[in-house]
Amino acid sequence: MNQNIQSIIASVALSTMALLGSMSTASAQSPDEDLQTFKGGLVDMAADIKELELAVLYPDADQLAVYLSIDAADTFNVTAITLMVDGEKVHSALYTEYQQDALRRGGVDRVFLGDVEVGEHQIIAYISGTDARGRKTKRGVATTFIKAADANAIELKVGVDTSSNRPTFVATEL
Structure with missing residues (x-):
């Protein structure tokens, strides 16, 4: 597995852990702010997954x-x-x-x-x-x-x- 794919997978894993961690801890934010934070995390994860998909479908070597x-x-x-x-x-x-x-x-x-x-x-x-x-x-x-x-x-x-x-x-x- 090339270095680019490995770094994207690590980024997706870290984003997922951070997103789940922010949901499980009590925060001083209102529910609307929590929801916006959650949505932002999902958007970031979607971008990382799309990049991973392109790296897998179109590897640089080919x-x-x-x-x-x-x-x-x-x-x-x-x-x-x-x-x-x-x-x-x-x-x-x-x-x-x-x-x-x-x-x-x-x-x-x-x-x-x-x-x-x-x-x-x-x-x-x-x-x-x-x-x-x-x-x-x-x-x-x-x-x-x-x-x-x-x-x-x-x-x-x-x-x-x-x-x-x-x-x-x-x-x-x-």
């Missing part, structure tokens, strides 16, 4: 994150993305106007967060959208990477070729 960003805000508008890892479709999404606006203003979308085994893998992303002239465009970008024992991240970036004013698509390992 974790892969894929992000999408746009450097071509004036020349390309992303409407959809399909992501494949080793030939298996792992994510597909349509972007709302709100999400498109966030990407145009410099936002980054976490397209995928999941587990892959250590070794060589291929990612293929199909990105659909409209260019500056309103023409529908669908392009694929592929990259091969070697998954190490640490967490890996890949950025899919939509840029612009200034000579042709057309979008470019690049995958970069972070």
